[in-house]
Amino acid sequence: MCKHCPPLNPWEDGYQDTRDPRDGTFENFSLLPIEIQCKIFKEALPSPQIINLAFKITQSRDHSARKIFRQLDMSIPTNRCMLPLLQACANSHAEVYRNVEKIEIASLGTITPFKLSNPVMEIPQHIxxxxxxxxxxxxxxxxTRAYTYMRADEDILMLDAADVVTLYSYGGAISMSNVKYLALQSASPDDMTLELPGDTIDGSYEVRRLRYLFKIIxxxxxxxxxxxxxxxxxxxFNFNDSPVKYRKLELRILEMDSEFLFEDFSGMGAKYNSEGEVERSTRSGLQHDADYITRDWKxxxxxxxxxxxxxxxxxxFWKTxxxxxxxxxxxxPDSQNDLSIVPLPRMYVPSMLAWLPAHADGTTVDRYKGLTQIFDGAPW
Structure with missing residues (x-):
């Protein structure tokens, strides 16, 4: 682009929106009955979202003063997708809050520290x-803020498994009693580096940590x-870095079923060609990780x-x-200006450094969709 030309993209410095604010507006919308307005606002709510409840707990000890200091740091990203509806008018603002509930983290020491029935989590004698x-x-x-809002029956609450265990063991809590969907990071025992005292039970430290986590849930x-x-x-998950900050992106969870790693990934670059060792090692590594956590669950x-x-x-509880x-x-989504060779809408998989074709609702394209319906009579 010529240095004298104005920036064309919102994320570029110096960009100015020259559109007429009346474009695309329905000036008589306010004359509609309140019930109709609220129904329209409800339909305008975003697709189910991933809500990242980011927090960390640190601990230090002053042995000379015989004190332990624990600090809960909360850095929860704001939900930008809701801002247009929150700011549109009083009715849209009220409709948003009718459909969401507040999710917050109770301070350490608020509840009785969670312990298993087996007293292996006792504090060491010297402290x-x-x-x-x-x-x-x-x-x-x-x-960022210290709390967030989500639709408990639709959105997915994303948590770090190790941090959840530490939080509850120190008397903290999360207001998630109505949440229906969870996504757990660091759920592999190798990632759950818990600095909790105590010996092993059931002959397996991994099983003890998993038992602690799933009991809490x-x-x-x-x-x-x-x-x-x-x-x-x-x-x-870093919402404040490009491309997440400046483009209309939505985080989605992709289930790793038996067919996922055989999808037609594209855009991997020269070293990620279909016969490349890098692609094969990436696929096998992800499959190994999936098998690993499945084994631990069993x-x-x-x-x-x-x-x-x-x-x-x-x-x-876990039977079902x-x-x-x-x-x-x-x-x-397809509502942005992108000249990439990979058509929109599409799904980028960071762990694969690759793209998958997607539908407008954010689901990935199933290349076999239709075959089983035609030949096997499967439901559409």
């Missing part, structure tokens, strides 16, 4: 009489319908089934809920 000081701090970064997320265990070696289920008398409520391995995808 047992230390005084604990709990602190909470909200991030001062732009577009069964108690504090009773409405849960589906849980995703995210497999992602790349940082796909070990966990066997462990709790052997202790039905002690964990009967947990056993019953099977965790699903998943990846995070960036959905590019």
């Amino acid at each position: 047992r009489d230390y005084t604990v000081f709990n602190r909470s701090r909200a991030s001062q970064k732009p577009d 069964s108690l504090f997320c009773p409405a849960l319908s589906k849980v995703y265990l995210l497999i992602d070696g790349r940082n796909c 070990l966990y289920r066997k462990a709790i089934n052997r202790n039905v008398a002690r964990d009967g409520d947990v056993v019953n 809920r099977e965790p699903v391995a998943g990846l995070v995808g960036w959905f590019y």
